[in-house]
Amino acid sequence: MEVAKKKFKNHPLVAVIGTGAATDTIALHDREDLTWLRSTEVAAKQACRMANVEPGQVDFAEVHDCFTIAEICVTEALGFFPAGKGGEAEAAGETALKGKKPVNTSGGLKSKGHPVGATGIAQILELVLQLRGEAGERQASKARIGLAQNMGGSGGSAVVHILKAL
Amino acid sequence: MSGITARYWREIPRRYRGEAVKSVKTGKVYFPSRLVEPGNGNRKFKPVKLEYSGELLTFTIIRIAPRGFEKQGPYALGIIELDGGGRITTQIVDVPLEEVKIGMRVRVEFRKISDDGDEGIHLYGYKVVPER
Known part of the structure; x- marks a missing residue:
């Protein structure tokens, strides 16, 4: 901590306060519910327990929106919205930059890009910029706790991190 | 398509004959x-x-088909809940694409899946057709 404070004395510090990882079947036909990303749900619960935060206390998030439907399913599995309500919430602007739960302020995979291996790093970078208040034009008004969700194999594996501005 | 090896022959019991297992517990x-x-x-x-x-x-409708299936596109690919339990992912064929509907009854048939060029062997497996 002292080293970090010295090295980054011109920036607010950011800490990883929770992490979780989980797996699911690769084949969609093996999943009980085709619209539910169980690996994301389990990873998020682990990360929230470790960080001692509820999904409602997360101010903003970067999620793996490899397709439009993926972002909707992920925001539901993370516990931001009830199952089946993620699409309506997004259409109503709740996940927009000025909404109550900004999602993918970076543009996300579909707008910013999806270089696979670097996608997760880019999510953490966006979280850090937002938490430091250095995101410029796309700065979210409240950014104290941020969440990053990444996945592969149509949700066959998922990883969630929760970061906090100190 | 290339490399028809043991990896393919090992699939024959399930691809040709639909061999599966049922859990004694659940x-x-x-x-x-x-x-x-x-x-x-x-x-x-x-x-x-x-x-x-x-x-x-x-x-879903596959319009840009993967390697080995180029000549078959566009085609319908779906997940089927079988009557005796179990699910399969396969092509829905012998039906116009606009007539494919969620909830439609289908029957599994033994079909050619692809081939290994002019001198290669044919690969067989299952596809589904509408129940009539």
């Missing part, structure tokens, strides 16, 4: 077969043959 059908049941560690299964009829759970 009664759930697993296809392809498994040695251990997820969630409870059960290792007791009995062999079963898939029932070749079912209902279309969901589908």
